[in-house]
Amino acid sequence: MTPPLDVLVFYSPVESTEDVLAAVFAAGAGAIGDYRECAFVTRGTGRFRPVGDANPTIGVVGDLEKVAEDRVELVLDRARRTDVVAALRAAHPYEEPAFHILESADPDAG
Template sequence: MIVIVCFAPLSHADAVRAALADGGAGRIGEYSACSFSAVGEGRFRPGDTADPFIGEKGQLTVVDEVRIEAVCTRDRARAAVRAMLAAHPYEEPAWHAYEALDLDSL
């Protein structure tokens, strides 16, 4: 399994979660649209050529964001990340993905 992690503003968290699920993430056994979310602060300073969704060029910006995590099979991970990126309002969303071990791999 691949764990996909992204950070979204509170205003778009539901849309990003739905996009991940539509892309194939969040399936665990007989359950779908599974994810975990935690609220925190995102910080960034848009550069001179940026087109920020939130904040002003050159100004440090602090935004209430949600860390969203969902698992995905490797064969669906690329589609799930692409769907998340398409739904995300940020020009350059922060995200990462990593492989998770299952019980048999421990």
């Protein structure tokens, strides 16, 4: 039986993607059967406006910023969720990294 899986999707500035991937892989994400370090990466433009007490890694408080970013999608064993998210937050250069987690349906359910 396959353990419950999550899909993690996160956004990273292009120059940081490999470092963030290395961290989440080390925490156990990206394993599918006998394959490791599996991910799908697409390039796009992220946009954000830091406000209030933000301390942006890129940009200036109050100004709209547009950044070349990667959207990264990968699977993980649901039991590793806490460790993988902690690794993502520790390795990501942004003060508030954007990500979401989707719970996958049980592929063995009838």
